[in-house]
Amino acid sequence: MFALAACGNSEKTEGSSSGGGAESDGIQEITIKISHVVAENTPKHQGALKMKEVIEEESGGKIKVQVYPNSSLFGDKDEYQNLVADNVQFILPDMSKLVGNDPGFNIPAMPFLFETDEAANAFWDGEKGKEIFQRLEKDGVLGQAMWPNGAKHMTNDKKPITKPEDLKGMKIRTQGGQLLEALYDELGAGSASIPFGELYTALQQGTVDGQENTFSNIESKKFDEVQKYMTIMGHTRVDYALLTNTKFWDSLNEETKAVVQKGVDEGTKLARESAKQLNDDALAKLKENGQVEINELSDAEIEAFKKALAPVYDEYAEVIGKDIIEDAESK
Ligand code: LMR
Numbered sequence: 001m002f003a004l005a006a007c008g009n010s011e012k013t014e015g016s017s018s019g020g021g022a023e024s025d026g027i028q029e030i031t032i033k034i035s036h037v038v039a040e041n042t043p044k045h046q047g048a049l050k051m052k053e054v055i056e057e058e059s060g061g062k063i064k065v066q067v068y069p070n071s072s073l074f075g076d077k078d079e080y081q082n083l084v085a086d087n088v089q090f091i092l093p094d095m096s097k098l099v100g101n102d103p104g105f106n107i108p109a110m111p112f113l114f115e116t117d118e119a120a121n122a123f124w125d126g127e128k129g130k131e132i133f134q135r136l137e138k139d140g141v142l143g144q145a146m147w148p149n150g151a152k153h154m155t156n157d158k159k160p161i162t163k164p165e166d167l168k169g170m171k172i173r174t175q176g177g178q179l180l181e182a183l184y185d186e187l188g189a190g191s192a193s194i195p196f197g198e199l200y201t202a203l204q205q206g207t208v209d210g211q212e213n214t215f216s217n218i219e220s221k222k223f224d225e226v227q228k229y230m231t232i233m234g235h236t237r238v239d240y241a242l243l244t245n246t247k248f249w250d251s252l253n254e255e256t257k258a259v260v261q262k263g264v265d266e267g268t269k270l271a272r273e274s275a276k277q278l279n280d281d282a283l284a285k286l287k288e289n290g291q292v293e294i295n296e297l298s299d300a301e302i303e304a305f306k307k308a309l310a311p312v313y314d315e316y317a318e319v320i321g322k323d324i325i326e327d328a329e330s331k
Helices: 043-058 079-084 103-109 117-125 127-139 179-186 196-204 215-220 246-250 254-289 299-320 322-329
Strands: 030-035 063-068 141-151 153-156 171-174 190-193 210-213 229-232 237-245 293-296
Touching: 030 043, 043 063, 043 141, 043 254, 063 254, 079 141, 079 237, 103 127, 103 179, 103 237, 103 299, 103 322, 117 127, 117 141, 117 237, 117 254, 127 141, 127 322, 141 215, 141 246, 141 254, 153 215, 171 179, 171 196, 179 190, 179 299, 196 210, 210 215, 215 254, 237 246, 237 254, 299 322
Parallel strands: 030 063, 171 190, 171 210, 229 293
Antiparallel strands: 141 237, 153 210, 153 229
16 A cells, blocks of 8 residues: 655645644544445445545544545546535545546556556556656645546447457447547547446437446446447556545644544555445346447457557557656556
8 A cells, every 4th residue: 555645744724624633633523525436336436435434443433434435425537626625525436537637547448458457556556656746746735545436337228349340330339539539539439528427328318339348247237228239458557545535634733633643544445445346246246237239259250359459558558658668568
């Protein structure tokens, strides 16, 4: 676990503190808001609940933690700016939504880069991953940890996808632009980035033909009700950046900070431990529901996608930085 948060800033800010300043002894009485966009039965929400449990317990109830799932406080479009403004103290965006802040956040969209959650964790816990997080400090945002969700798979309403050519002419929803957009361009498909909170309706109304996501996001948001096909391919990933803001962080005294940090560490541990199981359970439920035809790609079919996507891989290795990609590949 790592904490990149800047410490030792003597400037006092009000932040979200409702009592006690950073200078006073003892745990401050504050309320912390955690906002995210996914459902309850996901590693992100379960990790956030763990943070709440640990922080409230360790602070003897002095710190209250409110967790807002399902874009109920802020959605994809406004959560980052509200974090910067300290209207919320923690958010957990899918990194593909941060590519406009720094190209390093294209990493989870690099086709077939990480084989396991553990490899992705190791990259973001390492020196290069930390460097990418640190680049958000210019906004007053502190990257605290990476939480994995896992590999993404494609769903669509048009036809079974088993080879790159099958995507031609389709319109696919993505989490963000840049690499994900280039990836679908390369496959002859169009793409549109649509907030997660609007995705079910967009699929239902045919604004887009398909989308890519983890099993736990597909199942918990019932996308199988509005999609006919799912291809198990694991070409890209959903990985989250647990972010806080400097205004809030610097308003905490050392004792309070230690309690919040413990919540961050325990939440991270639980999210990391539960991600794979939640995806396995969700796949089993999707099979049981029987609403989507499921195609699992063979090794040869995966190879065909790797070959088709090699140009974007090379192009974005340059954009992200070859040293960073080499480091990721070594995990
Ligand atoms: C999506 O927008 O599809 C996902 O990134 C949502 C999430 O946060 O897992």
